[in-house]
Amino acid sequence: MHDLQCESLSKRFGAYTAVDSVSFAVPRGSFFSILGPSGCGKTTLMRMIAGFETPTGGDIRIKGRSVLSTPPNKRPVKMVFQHLALFPMMNVGENIAYGLRCRGENRADIARKVARVLDRVGLPGAAEKQVSQLSGGQKQRIAIARCMVLEPDVLLLDEPLGALDLKLRERMKIELKQLQHQFETTFLYITHDQSEALLMSDNVAVMNAGRFEQIGAPQDLYNNPKTGFVAGFVGDSNRWPGRALSVSDGKVRVAIDGGGEAIALAGDERIAAGGPVELFVRPEVISIGAGSGNGLEGTVESLLFNGASSRILVRMANGHLVEVGQAVMDGSVKIAPGETVAIGWSRSHGRAFSVAG
Known part of the structure; x- marks a missing residue:
C-alpha cells in the first residue's frame, strides 16, 4: 500500500517548467526524501502535494484517493516548514492544540492529545513553557508535535534542519x-543536503532540473548511480573528463584528459568508443599504493585531518587533484607534502558516464 502517489505531475510558470512529469509512490509508513540542488523544483513539488500550488498536469493521490480538488486545509497532510512557524505569543501546549481547537474538539480531548504527543516527542510536562524558552531542537520537536497531533496520513518536511547549527543538525x-518510526507515519522530506537524505531515508529521489534522475535506497544511489549527475551529487567523488577508448562487457577504457588511463564500469548505455565521458571515483576507494587494475602517480599536496573523513590530496602530473580517502591519519602512515606516491583503486569502483555533446 502507498500513502502517497504522484503520476506525471507537472508545474509550469509561463514558459518555465519547474516540475516536469514526475511520477513516484511512497510506501506506507516510510521515510522518503527528495534530494536536489536549489532551484531543481523540489519545493514546488511539495507545495503541490500540500495544495499550495495547483499542478499544470498529472495527479496526486493519498491512500488511493485523488486530492487535486481538495483544498489545503482538508488534505490529510501536514507540513513542517524550515523556519517552523511556531506562534511566539502562545505557549507550547497552545501551539500544539491550535489545530485541534480549529477542528472544534473539546478541552478534555485536546488536553489528553497534547499530553500524549508531548510524551511521544520526549518533552513531557512542557505544555506550559514559552516558545522562547525552548532550544532549537526542542522547537523542532514541537513543530512536529503540532502536526502529528492531527494524525496526518503524510507529514511533509521542507528542509526543517536548515536553520540549525551543525552539531544540532547532526x-x-x-x-x-x-x-518517524515512533509515529509510524509516512514522512516526505525535501533537502539539498545529501547527508540528511542518506542517513534518514528508506528511499531517496534525486531531482535535477524538474525531473527525477534516480529513485532508490541510499545504498543503491551511492554505490550504483545511474547518471553522472547522481554520481556527482550523492557523496563525494573525484571526477575527471576523458574519452572512451573502448567499450566491452560493461567496462570502458578511459583516456583521462591531460594524461593517464583507467578501466571503469560503464555507467550508462550511451557511451561509445571515441566519445566524451566523465570518470567518477570515490575518495574512500582510492589508496596509496598499487590498485587492482588502475594506478596513477602524483605528488602529495596536503593532508587534511577530519577523523573518519580524513583525506590526502594528491596532484597528478596532468594537473588533476585527487582526494585519497583510504589512508591511516593517526600518524602511523608517514606521508609528507611533496612526496611522490602511487595511488590505485579497483576497476569495479570507477564509473564512467557519457557526456552530452
Whole structure:
C-alpha cells in the first residue's frame, strides 16, 4: 500500500517548467526524501502535494484517493516548514492544540492529545513553557508535535534542519528518524543536503532540473548511480573528463584528459568508443599504493585531518587533484607534502558516464 502517489505531475510558470512529469509512490509508513540542488523544483513539488500550488498536469493521490480538488486545509497532510512557524505569543501546549481547537474538539480531548504527543516527542510536562524558552531542537520537536497531533496520513518536511547549527543538525537527523518510526507515519522530506537524505531515508529521489534522475535506497544511489549527475551529487567523488577508448562487457577504457588511463564500469548505455565521458571515483576507494587494475602517480599536496573523513590530496602530473580517502591519519602512515606516491583503486569502483555533446 502507498500513502502517497504522484503520476506525471507537472508545474509550469509561463514558459518555465519547474516540475516536469514526475511520477513516484511512497510506501506506507516510510521515510522518503527528495534530494536536489536549489532551484531543481523540489519545493514546488511539495507545495503541490500540500495544495499550495495547483499542478499544470498529472495527479496526486493519498491512500488511493485523488486530492487535486481538495483544498489545503482538508488534505490529510501536514507540513513542517524550515523556519517552523511556531506562534511566539502562545505557549507550547497552545501551539500544539491550535489545530485541534480549529477542528472544534473539546478541552478534555485536546488536553489528553497534547499530553500524549508531548510524551511521544520526549518533552513531557512542557505544555506550559514559552516558545522562547525552548532550544532549537526542542522547537523542532514541537513543530512536529503540532502536526502529528492531527494524525496526518503524510507529514511533509521542507528542509526543517536548515536553520540549525551543525552539531544540532547532526543530532536532529537521528531524532527525526526515531520520531518517524515512533509515529509510524509516512514522512516526505525535501533537502539539498545529501547527508540528511542518506542517513534518514528508506528511499531517496534525486531531482535535477524538474525531473527525477534516480529513485532508490541510499545504498543503491551511492554505490550504483545511474547518471553522472547522481554520481556527482550523492557523496563525494573525484571526477575527471576523458574519452572512451573502448567499450566491452560493461567496462570502458578511459583516456583521462591531460594524461593517464583507467578501466571503469560503464555507467550508462550511451557511451561509445571515441566519445566524451566523465570518470567518477570515490575518495574512500582510492589508496596509496598499487590498485587492482588502475594506478596513477602524483605528488602529495596536503593532508587534511577530519577523523573518519580524513583525506590526502594528491596532484597528478596532468594537473588533476585527487582526494585519497583510504589512508591511516593517526600518524602511523608517514606521508609528507611533496612526496611522490602511487595511488590505485579497483576497476569495479570507477564509473564512467557519457557526456552530452
